Amino acid sequence: MTPLLTRTLCTLTICLAAPALFAQGKPVRKAPSVLTKAAKAARPKVPNRTFSFPNLEKLLIQRELRTRQVLEKLPLSQSLLLPDEMPALAVNGWPWKRDPLGPYVELPFFKRLSPEAQRNYFLAANNRAIATLWKQRSALFEALKARENDFLTQKVSEPTANPFIQMAAQIGPEIKQVMLGEFHNYVWLQPGISAFLEALRAKYPNRKMVLVTEFLPRGKKNMLPAREWMSKANPEYEAVFKTATRLGIRIKGLESSYVFYHTPPQMEIPGVTPQEEVNMWSTPEGLRVRNADWAKAIAEYRQEEPDALFIIYAGSDHVDYSNLSSLARRFPREETFIGMVSPYVLDEGQIMTCDLVDEAVPALNTVKYLSWPSKELRNLAGFDVRIKLPKPEKQEAK
Secondary structure (H helix, E strand, C coil), X not given: CCHHHHHHHHHHHHHHHHHHHCCCXXXXXXXXXXXXXXXXXXXXXXXXXXXXXXXXXXXXXXXXXXXXXXXXXXXXXXXXXXXXXXXXXHCXXXXXXXXXXXXXXXXXXXXXXXXXXXXXXXXXXXXXXXXXXHHHHHHHHHHHHHCHHHHHHCCECCCCCCHHHXXXXXXXXXXXXXXXXXXXXXXXXHHHHHHHHHHHHHHCCCCCEEEEEEEEECXXXXXXXXXXXXXHHCHHHHHHHHHHHHCCCEEEEEECHHHHHCCCCEEECCCCCCCCEEEHHHXXXXXXXXXXXXXXXXXXXHHHCCCCEEEEEEEHHHXXXXXXXXXXXXXXXXXXXXEEEEEECEECCEECCCCHHHHHCHHHCCCCEEECCCHHHHHXXXXXXXXXXXXXXXXXXX
């Protein structure tokens, strides 16, 4: 038989068999031959190669190391306003105890990991989050600089005797949740929060309202002792809660009991004295996990009060819309209002920068009331309204 005839017969055979092989749009997979089965049987078997926990822990160690190496090589294109906790994630570890990682215990496999593997899981996730955050904030910084003229010419910054009444006036009936962010450790901000609650109640005297806050734990059993502790440790926060109660606003806690009551593992910051440590729940991954946990709690509260206006009072990093893991991004933007209450204080001779808008457009640093009509500019800035409060002067004793 000539080669030409052989090729012709082979081609004809394939064409005749094609309709059967591709009758369902996919080739028919033949059963493995005896030779293939024998070859597979001869291969060495590794029991539990994929799912054994010792191998999983080795994988987590490798992942933490690789993500940290990538992080160390990541260049910064701008001198960005980033949390001080960022460098802490480049170290190998922190003092560890055999306690579950709060909300992380919801992961099916997490409880069975050793403390070292839990630590590596968290560190690897943090390293990836930092790399993403640096890139995202670099891009956001450039976007803010590109719109600098718009931010300056379109700003709303009229002086008012009570800026909180002015902020409450922007909250329409379509808003279902108000995100209220503050800077921690500036105790003179809390009276401003109370003033906002007063203004909001004056605008909506008959609307149901619920104050949900990171400064209290979840659960009715935890509320009373937490309030008693708060009244002694930080009476300014307790004053906010008393104002809410007087105005007929229900109070709910956001923080999980584990995070609220347990001292978290700490991380040392390289290049700083060993005494300087960072709360792991303040890192990017810690914030992301807590925000996800809080969103579930708010959804449960919403079932109890479907028509109420929720006032979510937390740290500004949690509600800043420009952050990809922001709690505000877990709700429809058209139903969400974001207000920031920040300190107006001197820092090395200049007014302290409080957000990336201040960093990119320094002229906005000294604006005490700041907003824009444009939703696009508000989303880039991360808030709808920002109020900066100066520290009140001490009154002389009579």
